[in-house]
Amino acid sequence: MNEIQAWSLVFVGLSFAVYLTIAWRSRVKETKGFYVAGQGIPAVANGAAVAADWMSAASFISMAGLIAFMGSDGSVYLMGWTGGYVLLALLLAPYLRKWGKFTVPEFVGDRYSEYVRLIAAVAAIIVSFTYVVGQMRGGGIVFSRFLNLSIEGGVAVAAAIIFLYAVLGGMKGITWTQVAQYTVMIVAYLIPAWTIAQKMTGFPVPQVTFGQILAELDALSEKFGLAQYTEAFAARPQLDVFLVTLSLMIGTAGLPHVIIRFYTTKSVRGARFSAFWALFFIGLLYTTAPAVGAFTKLNLMQSVDGVAVASLPAWVNNWAATGLVTVSDSASTVTSLSNDPESGADLIVNNDILVLATPEIAGLPAPIVGLVAAGGLAAAMSTAAGLLLVISSSVSHDLYFRVVKKEASESQRLLVGRIAMGAAVVVAIYGGINPPAYVAQVVAFAFGLAASTFFPILVLGIFWKRANAIGAASGMVLGLLFTSSYMIYTLDVFGTSAHEHVLGISPEGIGAIGALVNIIVTVVVSKLTAPPSEHIQEMVEGIRYPQQRVEAPAPK
Amino acid sequence: MTETTRESSPDPGPPPINGWRQEYWKKNLRLMVVLLSIWFFVSFVCGILLIEQLNSVVVLGFPLGLWFAQQGSIYTFIILILVYTLRMDRLDDEFGVAERDGEGNRL
Numbered sequence: 332m333n334e335i336q337a338w339s340l341v342f343v344g345l346s347f348a349v350y351l352t353i354a355w356r357s358r359v360k361e362t363k364g365f366y367v368a369g370q371g372i373p374a375v376a377n378g379a380a381v382a383a384d385w386m387s388a389a390s391f392i393s394m395a396g397l398i399a400f401m402g403s404d405g406s407v408y409l410m411g412w413t414g415g416y417v418l419l420a421l422l423l424a425p426y427l428r429k430w431g432k433f434t435v436p437e438f439v440g441d442r443y444s445e446y447v448r449l450i451a452a453v454a455a456i457i458v459s460f461t462y463v464v465g466q467m468r469g470g471g472i473v474f475s476r477f478l479n480l481s482i483e484g485g486v487a488v489a490a491a492i493i494f495l496y497a498v499l500g501g502m503k504g505i506t507w508t509q510v511a512q513y514t515v516m517i518v519a520y521l522i523p524a525w526t527i528a529q530k531m532t533g534f535p536v537p538q539v540t541f542g543q544i545l546a547e548l549d550a551l552s553e554k555f556g557l558a559q560y561t562e563a564f565a566a567r568p569q570l571d572v573f574l575v576t577l578s579l580m581i582g583t584a585g586l587p588h589v590i591i592r593f594y595t596t597k598s599v600r601g602a603r604f605s606a607f608w609a610l611f612f613i614g615l616l617y618t619t620a621p622a623v624g625a626f627t628k629l630n631l632m633q634s635v636d637g638v639a640v641a642s643l644p645a646w647v648n649n650w651a652a653t654g655l656v657t658v659s660d661s662a663s664t665v666t667s668l669s670n671d672p673e674s675g676a677d678l679i680v681n682n683d684i685l686v687l688a689t690p691e692i693a694g695l696p697a698p699i700v701g702l703v704a705a706g707g708l709a710a711a712m713s714t715a716a717g718l719l720l721v722i723s724s725s726v727s728h729d730l731y732f733r734v735v736k737k738e739a740s741e742s743q744r745l746l747v748g749r750i751a752m753g754a755a756v757v758v759a760i761y762g763g764i765n766p767p768a769y770v771a772q773v774v775a776f777a778f779g780l781a782a783s784t785f786f787p788i789l790v791l792g793i794f795w796k797r798a799n800a801i802g803a804a805s806g807m808v809l810g811l812l813f814t815s816s817y818m819i820y821t822l823d824v825f826g827t828s829a830h831e832h833v834l835g836i837s838p839e840g841i842g843a844i845g846a847l848v849n850i851i852v853t854v855v856v857s858k859l860t861a862p863p864s865e866h867i868q869e870m871v872e873g874i875r876y877p878q879q880r881v882e883a884p885a886p887k
Numbered sequence: 888m889t890e891t892t893r894e895s896s897p898d899p900g901p902p903p904i905n906g907w908r909q910e911y912w913k914k915n916l917r918l919m920v921v922l923l924s925i926w927f928f929v930s931f932v933c934g935i936l937l938i939e940q941l942n943s944v945v946v947l948g949f950p951l952g953l954w955f956a957q958q959g960s961i962y963t964f965i966i967l968i969l970v971y972t973l974r975m976d977r978l979d980d981e982f983g984v985a986e987r988d989g990e991g992n993r994l
Contacts, residue, residue: 542948
């Protein structure tokens with residue numbers, strides 16, 4: 332075992348000991364505690380938990396690498412995954428908190444009707460499941476590199492740990508563990524970033540200093556046969572950049588495992604502040620990521636520029652063992668670089684390894700490499716645990732309890748929920764081993780599906796009293812069908828062959844159009860059918876005001 | 888937002904029934920529209936639609952459009968949510984719908 336592996340084991344082991352202790356100490360036996368943590372979480376802690384829950388393997392492991400290769404167009408992920416919080420804070424979180432139910436399907440069930448609730452539950456399962464697959468893959472990459480396993484073995488280890496820990500904890504355990512995971516994650520991201528910024532520019536604030544290296548980066552990129560780093564729309568056409576950004580934003584605001592978080596605050600005001608803290612904590616990582624991407628790309632290119640294949644730096648061989656870095660047999664010196672395995676470039680680097688390899692590429696000491704491994708795992712596990720909870724609550728609470736067995740006891744429902752988690756993990760292992768795309772892209776699909784199903788009917792349900800059950804059901808079904816058919820049409824999954832993108836719109840960007848389809852269908856169908864009952868309209872009116880009005884002026 | 892309505896709001900008198908509700912909601916919506924316009928402007932306009940034009944201005948090595956897309960928009964989003972929460976606190980107080988415990992402390 333070399334030094335890097337030893338340090339990885341130390342940090343991974345320590346951080347896991349902390350998470351498991353917290354999960355064990357706050358283990359729960361009741362349904363409510365399992366799913367929403369009894370609504371006693373302070374806004375700052377809840378914000379950190381939202382941040383950990385939501386910043387997944389995609390944000391931590393994959394995003395900076397994607398930005399490194401996409402250059403300017405990588406901003407779709409940066410803006411898309413942060414801008415959604417503005418929508419969430421202004422349009423959804425406070426109102427859903429006032430409504431006061433466990434899950435998204437439950438809100439939908441009250442606001443619209445029971446059968447719409449079933450559709451929502453199925454959609455929540457599909458969305459969360461797609462997302463879990465991305466996390467399995469991310470966790471698998473970490474384990475395969477640092478335990479010297481094949482990628483398949485890495486995915487299996489990651490899955491086993493994630494399962495153990497989600498089954499044990501429930502929401503309350505998960506909330507406090509996620510606060511710990513956020514801390515591990517952000518420290519593991521910022522320390523190498525600060526160190527590299529200091530090393531390369533002499534000033535340790537990467538957000539400010541990465542501008543200095545952009546000109547050099549543009550020049551080197553051209554030398555390696557790549558587009559200029561700062562050139563806009565080199566990786567995607569402008570329309571697609573617009574749509575992907577929009578899809579990711581409204582998808583973020585519609586993700587069931589994020590929305591469920593805002594029920595755990597004390598008050599409507601707490602929900603608003605949680606959204607602020609969440610984006611603040613997320614912003615710390617998200618403003619650092621483009622800098623990490625730029626620095627790593629420059630380091631990477633400088634370290635292999637004109638170097639003979641026989642004397643490439645050590646990180647190339649370390650990662651070549653996982654199969655995620657390949658050096659062309661025919662090349663004697665490295666003159667071209669790509670992230671595309673089909674490109675035939677001399678050096679092919681998978682996007683997903685760049686962040687994990689950043690400290691090695693920059694030649695940082697072994698403890699930092701180990702810390703990054705622990706951070707990557709924290710990111711994958713915190714999100715996977717939150718997603719598994721949504722899957723399990725949808726299956727047990729919304730499907731089993733409502734449809735199969737109405738008199739199911741608390742313990743039966745918990746058992747069904749845990750079995751559902753187990754089944755989801757098993758299928759996700761398969762998906763993690765055979766992913767249809769890079770981690771961040773798999774995750775982007777989940778966002779597209781969330782964007783085209785939940786966001787429109789939630790917003791209409793809150794802001795338009797006239798929206799009714801049949802409208803919402805048709806909107807959701809058509810939005811989901813439209814979006815998923817386009818994804819299947821353009822992607823090479825499930826044995827279908829991939830087709831050309833229509834108008835240059837990528838499968839990640841289709842969710843925005845799916846959402847539009849959903850809105851139009853919901854509005855038109857609602858208008859053509861009877862309005863919802865007086866009672867429901869009165870409930871919708873009620874969620875607009877945080878509390879009963881007090882006649883005397885409130886004490887300041 | 889006229890001064891007269893603000894002053895009368897803590898004690899609206901008996902009628903108009905729920906007139907305050909409409910006014911509270913209108914103010915909430917107005918705040919939302921303003922903040923969402925800024926949201927759209929910094930991200931979609933500065934970061935995508937006009938990125939190439941803005942890129943001709945370079946500050947500290949950053950082409951300005953790229954800076955909006957990868958840095959500026961995120962800072963703005965954080966500030967937008969903070970402004971929303973603080974303004975809504977004030978609005979809730981103004982209309983007497985803030986959530987408080989028995990002693991009048993915020994929940």
